[in-house]
Amino acid sequence: xxxxxxxxxxxxxxxxxxxxxxxxxxxxxxxxxxxxxxxxxxxxxxxxxxxxxxxxxxxxxxxxxxxxxxxxxxxxxxxxxxxxxxxxxxxxxxxxxxxxxxxxxxxxxxxx
Numbered sequence: 001x002x003x004x005x006x007x008x009x010x011x012x013x014x015x016x017x018x019x020x021x022x023x024x025x026x027x028x029x030x031x032x033x034x035x036x037x038x039x040x041x042x043x044x045x046x047x048x049x050x051x052x053x054x055x056x057x058x059x060x061x062x063x064x065x066x067x068x069x070x071x072x073x074x075x076x077x078x079x080x081x082x083x084x085x086x087x088x089x090x091x092x093x094x095x096x097x098x099x100x101x102x103x104x105x106x107x108x109x110x111x112x
Contacts, residue, residue: 020078020079023075024072024075024076024079027071027075028091030071030072031068031069031072031091031093032091033068034068037065038094038097041058063103065093065097066099066100066101066102069087069093069101070102072087073101
């Protein structure tokens with residue numbers, strides 16, 4: 001039976017760093033998926049202007065990508081990585097997604 005001779009604080013720090021890295025990976029994949037869905041929508045509806053009937057669906061995809069971006073940026077900042085320009089370049093985040101990150105849509109009112 002091998003015995004780890006590191007102090008318990010070092011082991012705990014290692015576990016915390018592992019979980020932070022795992023969370024960043026999950027959030028990065030979530031952002032990739034949301035941006036992929038938005039790009040697929042845009043490719044399927046390639047036209048000079050999206051019809052009015054499809055604009056709410058596209059807006060929903062933009063908002064979902066904005067939320068995923070916000071979650072990744074906050075998680076990175078919590079780990080000390082403050083510069084989000086790297087994310088914007090790496091994931092090729094559209095400006096409209098950047099502008100809506102962190103915005104929480106108002107809950108819809110139930111129909112009476």
